[in-house]
Amino acid sequence: GATKKEIIETIDAGEMNFVKHGRIAYRKNFQYNNKWGGKFYHVKQVMPIVKKESDKIIVITVYTFYF
Secondary structure: OOOHHHHHHHHHHOEEEEOHHHOEEEEEEEEEEEEEOOEEEEEEEEEEEEEEOOOOEEEEEEEEEEO
8 A cells, every 4th residue: 555655755754663582663644635445544654674784775664554
């Protein structure tokens, strides 16, 4: 449910939290004001889980929440 642009913006400007196995979770809310799964939501929250290496960031997975 998240776009590449939203993922990049979340990593660049989102709230950062350290999680298991040396990974980092970033979290950012976006205005959504649309339907998902037949239900209307105002906000979409994007949360990529990444692993930082010396020369790159590897995106492990991306969670998307609607509320």
